[in-house]
Amino acid sequence: MDDHTPPTPATPAPTPAKKPRRWSRRVAIGLVATGFVIGGAAWYLGRETTLQMIAERVARSTGGKLTLSGVRGSLYGAMHIDRIVWRTDEQLAIATNIDLKWSPRQLLSKGIAINSLHAADLRMETLKETDEKTKMPASLASPFPISLDDARLAKATFVSKGAATEITNVRMRLHGDKLQWQLRDAAATTPRGQLAANGNIAAARPFKLDATASLSQAKVGPGATPAQLKLRAGGDLNLTTLDATGNAGRAGGEARLTLSPFADIPLRTMNLNARNIDPGFFNPALPTADLTLTVAAKLDDARAISGSVNLVNDGPAGTIDQQRLPLRAFRGQLGGNLDAMRLADVLIDFGDAGRFTGSGSVQRGKDEEGLGAANFALHTDRFDLKGIHGSMKPTKIAGDIAVANVGKVQTLDVKLVETGLVGSGLRLSAHAKLENNVVDVPEARLSAGNGSIALSGSAKLLDDKAFKVTANASRFNPAALGDYPQADINALVNAKGVLAPAWKVNTDFTLRPSRLFDQPLSGRGKLAADAKHVSGVDADLALGQNTVNLKGSFGAPGESLAWHVDGRNLAALRSDLYGALLVQWRRHRHDGQSTHHFCGRREWPRLGGGTTQGQYQQPARERRSLAGRRRRCALCRRQGGRHHGTLQSRRLW
Template sequence: MGRIRKIAISAGVAATLASVGLWVLSRQETLLWCAEHVAARTGGRLHYVDLHGSLLGAIEVGQLRYEDAFGSIAINDARMAWRPLRLFAGQVAVGSMSARTVRLEFAKSEGKKQEPPESLHAPISFAVTDFQIGSLSLTNEAGTHEIRDLTAAFSGNREQLRAEVKSLATRYGNVKADLRVGADAPFALDGQLELKSLEDGTYAATTKLEGSLMSAVARLEAKARDASASAMLALAPFDAQPLTELQFSAKDFDPSTWVSGMPSARLSGEGHIVADDGRGLSGQVVLTNSNPGTLDENKLPFARFSAALRGAPADIALHDVTFDLGDAGQFAGAGSAKDAGIDLKLATNNLNLHGMRKHLNATRLAGELTLGGDVQTQRLKLALGQQGYRVRLTAAMRDRIAVVDEAYARAGNAEVTARGRIALNANKDFAISGRLANFDPSQFGKYDSAQINSRFDFKGQIEPVIQVAANINVANSRIFGLPTTATGTIRSKRVDHPEVAMDVSLRAGTTRATVKGTMKDPARLTSMDLALALAGGSLAELYKIVGVPLPATPPYRIDGRLVQRAQVWELRQFAGAVGDSDLSGNFMIDRSRTPQFMKADLTSQRLDLADLAGFIGAEKVAPGKVATPQTTRVIPDTPFNLEKLKSADADVRFEGKHVMTEKLPIDAMSTHLILKDGVLTLAPLNFAVAGGKVASDITLDSTKSVIASRADVRVQSLQLGKLLPQLKISKASVGEMDGRVRVTAHGNSVAALLGSATGDTSLVVGKGEVSDLILRLSNLDLANTLVVLMRGDRNIPIRCMVADLEWNNGVVRPNRFIFDTNHTTLIGEGKADFKNETLDMRLVAKPKGMSLASLRGPINVTGSFASPSVMPDLAQLGLRGMAGAALAAVAPPLAVVPFVQLGGGQDVQCDPLVQSARQQILSPALSPRQQRTAAKR
């Protein structure tokens, strides 16, 4: 009984003590007391702020910092949920542990030799199952590295320590790792690290760690797209010279698949570096490119690099260093790497710029390239030359600022000099200035010739908002083959916005341009909104300057709003004048398309048709006059510019509301021009003329060396009296003319096209009237002409006029030309040769009435287009004169017989002729003659 009572009392006391103990452990005061006790035991190296919780549950701390010889660790906003009952099993077990930020700073080594630990035994077994860190930053002598969203686990006991990275997403990819370290010397290692790209299948790498802390070996296997690599690194971490062996190889790496805009290459390499018994290093590194080329081929001008090394890590000699640039030449030399610095001196005697870029001239530059520096400062100096060429570059990188003391290049008399600095800091400050003296790109390679004398300076910053101030001055220069001057300023408008203000003036030849406005995004030059004033002697000059294919014109001036979005440029709501004509509308060019694409919608309220002479190869030289290069020709024979026709696609609409011409009574015109892949179409090209309409559909195909042309022109209701007012036949109605011209041709000028034209022309005039006097004179009817003069001229009815003309290789012949009135029928004969610009035509009159004194034509039209001759047929007049003289010798009264016209001509059957002609005019297809000709070609 007493024994039971003692046991019960002992159990009660134990339970009481346990309860008291649990109560004490659950109190926050106990946690704080323990923390103060531990901090005191560390000698003040442990600091904490805002600690709360209990030893039996979750513990939270606002800030925890520990400092030791290794450095320091700072933890913010940490929380730990542990399992105190596992203490009875001899283990500290933490179910979950988290921290918002962990900052680990390693102390500088100060050159002291690192000693291996005596033991890695954990004083008590521990395990952290789930450890999460929002941000982990590691700082050492090389800088600071940040890792985000780390999930890990770690554990330890008297046999080994283990760390596991369960999840870590970096900018390089997803990382997983598992590492075991033995607790006893030599501290055996066994681990693996895996890296996989964020996009599946792009690249993956696996590193296996084996050996021990005293002699560790890491083996790497990696694959990236078509490239692969392997490496082996052996280290003795606690030796004065830790590297034992390094061996690596890589195959088929193409930088263009990784970095946008980089040239392509197929890089492979290998290297082997080993330490001898005295811990000295020796080895060789080789890198090759199996697909070298030039930059304009989008290839890397590099074939092979090799170098041998020997020495201690603090003083390594580099010898047999070779940079083989393939067709671009070779650099060779030697150097050293000492005390974290490197010095390398390379020489060449055959650097060929043509091997780097095919547009550059072939060279054999000789000189030296010097590279040197350490972690803080890197230096580069280049000096090359040959007869007629000099290249110099002196630059350095210090404190993340690239400073160019001199950049100089000369070819012949052409020079370019620049200097400045570009910072790689957060703001990316820059300041660059330079000078061009007699700069001629053609002296350096296959570029357009120019002569540029200019000074420029740029300064500003890139981040966080681009800021720039620039000045440009070009004087006494020749660009685009034209004398050129230019001045301009660019200034940022606000410190919190990238917009910059532009004010630029340019004069090239007769072309003068002024632009003022805003550049929206100067870093990418993708957006501008500018006021443009443009003037010059001819729009054709713009082709030399900006590559826009425009025709020759008289002097012009244009003001409008120039808007750019990427490669699309628009001249909006512009207004101006070309020659004596006003012009307004919208114009757009898209340079992102191949070929470039132009679109325009143009209007002219007052159009002088001579101002459009450039569209057909002529040139306006004075109001109302058009001159051609050869004054003996009437038809323009200036060659079309095939390069212009193929340099752009176009969609242009034009309307001339009031048209002025020297001779033709045109009221208005409109056209829709389509140029696509070298084929130009005017469909339609319409004129309101002489009370009627001329509607045209014209095509010029320049896809071959000789332009092929097709024209279909319809004439509707043209009033002859208005069309030919100089004939003085407009006192009364003279009928309306309808017609159709359908021809095909080939040639590179208007003259060549008309000189090869083949096809048909049909013209018809129905009812109307014509001057009686003109008809009498056409037959040289002297008697009736005298009667008309005495009584006065009057109009007589036109029964019909029908013309069927055949074009054959530029020669026009009338198959039928009939002009029929009540008392006369006129017949046209002969030909007009457009190739040679000659006339050989006759107008034969067949009277229907009697005349007592008629010389009876015909009238010949001969000569050239420039100087036509209209004369009676002198041969027939001579025969009548001889007959009259002979009869006068026999019997004088009979002398008038040869001049007596008895008439007797019959009326022409007009209705079927007119009907047939109108059917031909209205036919929708090519004529049979055109179809046969087209088939032959």
Template sequence: PQGRGRAALALDGVVPFALAGEAGFDGIFETHAVAVQATLADSLLEPRLQARATLGAAHAEVDARVDSFAADPLRQLRLKAGGIDPAAFAAGAPSGEFAIEAELAAPAAGEGLLAGPIRVTNARPAAMDAGGIPLEALSAQLDWKRAELALDAVEFRLAGGGTIAGRVAWHPPALPDATASAAPAAEAGFGQFVAALELAGIDTRALDGRLPRQIVAGRVDAEAGAQRQTARLALMVGAARIDADASLSVVPAAPPSPVAAASAAGEGGAQTAREGAAAPPVPAPATDLPAAVHAGAARSFTLSARLRGVDPRALRSELPSARLDLDLDARGDLSAEGLPQAVALDFTLPDSRLDGRPLRGEGRLRVEGLRVPEAKIDLNIAGNTLRAEGAFGAPGDSLALRLDAPALAAIGFGLGGRAGAEGRIGGTLEAPNGRLDLFGENLALPGDVRLAGLNARVRLDSGIDGPFELALGLSRLGSRARGADGAPPPDWLASARIEAGGTRARHRLDADLATPKVEGVADTLRLALEGGLPAGEAPRWSGRLAALEVGGRFPARLQAPATLELGADRVRLGRVEIEAGDKGRIRLLETAWSPTQSVLRGDLAGLVVETEPRRRDGRPRRNADPLSLGARWDLAVGRTLEGEARVFRESGDISVEGELRTRLGLEKLEAVLNARGDRIDLAVDVQGKELGSVQGEAGLRARRGADGLWSVPPATAIRGAARIDMPSLAWLGRLSQESVELAGRIRGDFTVGGTIESPRASGRIEGRELGFTLVDQGLMLAGGELDVDFDQERVRLERLEFVSENRVRPRENRIPFERLTATPGRFTARGELALDSGAGDFRFDADRLPLLQRDDRWMLLSGGGTARSTFESLALDAEFRADAGYLEFAEALPPSLSDDVVVLGREPAPAQQGGGFAVNADVSVGLGDALYLSALGLETRLAGGLRIRLQPGRPLSAVGTIETVGGGYRGYGQNLTLERGLINFQGPLDAPGLNIVALRKGLEVEAGVAITGSAKRPQIKLVSDPEVPDPTKLSWIVLGRAPDAGSGADLGLLLPAAAALLGGPGGGMTEELSRSLGFDSFSIGQGELNSTTRTRSSRVLGSGQTVSGGPSVAGQVLSLGKRLGPDLFLNFEQGLGGAATLVKLTYQVSRRLSVIARGGTDTALDLQYGFSFR
């Protein structure tokens, strides 16, 4: 601690020596404020000490009375403390809020030193997995004597309602002159600890949320000394009962006498241990272990355990469900350091289950140092068997192994698939020998790793000249974890093959790897090593890199073999030359590593970087001038860092794929890394005709540890700066798939500071003469300026402004063009965004902004609004009005592709699932008094306004009215005057209400069309003044007069109009018109003449040509019909899009048979027989 202290003391020289004093301290301990205030009062013979202290949020008060010259001076102690959080004082400690109260006093008589109640409470209990302490309160009665420190009536109240109650005591080591006989004999050095505790209602899930919920109750008795420890448990864990006794004694080894014993028994289900039953006999010492082991051992142990009905899932939920029965006996010797020197272990799994499958086994294992003189194991785990028998570790030993695992998934732990192995291992660790055959199919491994196939074969003989053989093959190695779309990720490796053979002193290794195909091409690697392990030396492989070849997207090939040494203290690679691509060359002139010194020296040239995507058939798209890189490096790492590495452009350019392929016009690309002492600096310089210039530099200091290794700790300070100057943004517009044009210049300056783990960045971006144009839509923003400032906390949009002059005059002369465009339009925006929360607040305004600038689509817009954001949402509130506008569209809609047509390369993005970014919008739009529309024959001015709202989970809605002011509609060569035109929005945007009336004016009968209802269900009817029948109304609209019943010319004009205005045949006005003209049926619409499909025309009157099954004359077809008799029908068809005409007479001979005679464009006589199926 650091701070300021003060003290004062006054002592009277006359009995009882009155005493008065005070002391204080104020300062800092680590990061916590400290304040202590203490007073000393009464007399020297019986002083009283009072103190108050705070440490951060923790506080304490102490009141103590002392008899200075008594054998036990402390007579009274009061303690009150609170606000204690262990996490505030130790990193990684659990959190809580503890308070402590104690009221202790010395008994008037007896051997007691202090006695009284102690209480501890925790205001914030929490489970351990939540970083808390699952303790609510602790209470006890302290009884402190010279021979014993005891806590009586102990009660722990745990989270979840559980309790632990009982007594805990500690007997200190006995002193040489100790005479106390009432206390148990204490052991020298450590003393003796004794506990007797009752457990009740303990919820394991409340202790740690990762544990399955079990209720624990029972009793625990324990004694522990320096030489002997014993424990007895009687617990109920859920429905299972566990009874156990254990003891351990440790004394200097003196074989063959037993020096340690331990026993444990666990019973599950309904089995219980009788209280007070005699402890099981202590097993005999490990007399079957070598005598030499006993003589050198410091301690020996024996362990016997019995488990019945144990379910691992009761401990961890991710473990497989099981019922384990286990008998275990172990004995052995430990070294002075506590390491096992000799162990003999016997176990039996008599009748257990794993995930409902049988689990059985037995075994015996003896270990002596690094040798296993005896092993015999036979396990059956859920149908997977493992057998091992023999010895290993000495010359002549042999250990046989066999694995048959057809159902690895039943074991759990992330395993799956099928595997098997058979082999033998012998010899010693220094000179092993043996053989092993291994296979696996559809394997699943821990860590979500999957492997479709695995085969391995190993043969190894003893000695440096003993031959060995290795063959390993695998297929489809990857991850089982699936992406957000549910699809499995690509494999890491498609296949791998490793083969090795020879002797330890001289052998060869070949490896072939292949990745899955990317853009139709698989990357491959072929590697070959030749060499050996010299005899009598530390493990070090010496040989040569015989072959190295990379195929696929990045081809490379080793030109000549290179020497190679691999060892624990040295790695050295000789001179290497690699051919990369068509013209690339990589040279590794010097590559070496040792614990004290590493050297990297080399260069490369002509390395082509292809950024062009490949064709669909996998062939690369050739770039006429691809980017070619060169590099040089010369680095040494030892007591200091020294050297330089450079990567630079030799020639060529980078092409960026977009709507139009765009080249950056690179003139310079260079990155330089410098190392001097402990400092590392990096500089980057990129320049191009299109890109402009990008420059940056960064630096830091590395640290060399005590082990000689260099590192960059997370707390390392960094510094850096970058500058960008892009003289034109036009090249970015060419990357868009839309007809987008960008203009302007961007400049930026950036700095980086802070540390690796906590960097601090700041900078500024400026844009001038910015422009944005959507050519097809006529959207044009020009004269833009941008100023953005940012740091590690927020981004500030100081100014975004477009001052855009009008450049196009609309075709509509009624617009007050000169007045509105006398000064340029303007758009401004400003605001800021917090980077930690995404909270943003922006304001934007527009004043006569020329949003659309085409002579047929022209609009000036004014208004403004605000936008507030977080990382999960955006709230938009705006109000706009159209100062003036003219929108002109074609008389007919342009052709478009059907929804089921997909253009390759422009596939629509998959629809995103809900629950993502939430948008709330409230936008009001006023149409002003100068917005004119010319579309599909409609000429009018639009007025009114809408309030458009968008809310998460709801369709876009609108409230308001759009009204047509004057104007008319031109259809069928006539001009209709718009008497009324109202479109009312009161809900979803795609279902407004309609109230439209258009009349042909200036005639004796003013007739027209009235449209009501909604856009989804419009209701159309004919209206007139004065009222006349519907056919007459239609005639006045189309012909400007009453109809002539006998005129075929009138019929040809009125029927298409009726069909276009009021739909096809089948009731209503069209049926009325048909009757008035004397026909039984008529129809008009899309179709073809002779719509009955025939595979071959009649040979009686026809020419015999084949007629396709499709339409013969497509387009608008007028059809008139008249029934001449019960079975005779005459039909006339006229193509409105050409000169095709057809007269058809049909005679119904019977229910199924009819005769059809045709004349006109297609002359034929057909017999038609019909079938029907039910």
């Protein structure tokens, strides 16, 4: 046999079986699980209870400063909050009925996109003034884009020191990002007119600014042009320039202010030019004039101050009773620095009536608080009151008016004496002090001839603004001042009350034996009153044979005020007026209506010759038939007259 037997071929290793693919199933399971988690989270975040929980946690994180109530809606769309309150020691802000709609799907593309933000009411009240200086922020950049397409506020009320300012129909659009903030189409209705504004401010220091605003008069008469003020702000928050132009009727003007908003004294420069200013245009009760005003002021980096004021009246000269403004010119110069400021070359020129000249200064230490030590005085050598009002007597008054400040106390002293007419004795002296927001007038006295009027009182400028006033007249004769009735008045008047939150006053008077129109005059009375109610009225007046009596209350349901007039000699009031009048009048208040009850008889007074006698009867156009309610009263029966019914009308007060 052959020893070289061929080797037996090796048996190949078996091929391993392929494992089943499980990754697709795991991915599917993961996707499904993720979907469940995302869906659950979406469901959880969309619940109203989740929104309420988030609002509660946000409020708790403020330490009780923020309160949210009535939270409804979803994080995915519309939200509603009944009331938001933010309260600190210095500020209180309350917003009501807030509705917000936004688009969370735009978070990745546009940032926070708020479609609308509407609120019914916002009230902001300053609870306590703070001396803390406002600092310029480090940045205004938003970490992500924010856009507000439609913001509306029905009413906003701002309260400070008891005074409230209301703004309505506020609308705006707002956009902010890392580069800038943009305000567009802002509008509001203010007590002064319609406000509109647009502007941009950079998000990084020094915060470059570009903004415009306008204020237009809302209501004007037929054919009149509405008054308008236009503003433009530029520069940045280190140094801001503000340009203004305005017009109202014939009056117009321009102004430029340079401000450092975060400096100790923000105003750096001011230039104002105004012309054709007529006080009578703004209020027909004021005298007319044609005023031109120029003001210039500057504060430099060395704290030096310079400036001037110049006011000229180019209108016709005249007196107040002629509806003319007696003032012809006013001017003054400002100089020095913030530590020692002076006011020089002050002139107040009243034309033919005379002039006042004066000067003043302010000294303020480096660490001194408040205004510092200040003094300002005006002096006149000759002042004629007849040049102010035509009914006054010609005078030659000389004297001084001085204002001073020491620490936190301000004082006013007036000493004016008549030097022209022998025996006239016209003299005015007064001293007043303001300290800790309380005005105190120990005495102010006007003497004329042998008579005088003395006034004293005090008033608080804060809190309830309580006041107290006493006036005492002794042998005062108005004719000593000018073309006024001869009299000899001896009277005492007391009044006290408060002006906030609503005014309320109690007053009483006593007329000691006096004379008016060459007739004996006497009386006394008292009453209490507020904005809605008059009570405790009890007054009697007698002039010669004529008397008036008032008694009762009015304003609250069920109250009545009675008048009794007995004019036996009306000629005591005017020489060309004669006759007699006897009237009883009672005014009731019931169910929101006023009821007037008249009874009386009179001998008709007439101007000129002849006499007419008759019974007083209310004109037919004012009477209303009230059948079944007519009856004779004691006055009617006593005078032989007849009762003329009852006049009913809507509430008059």
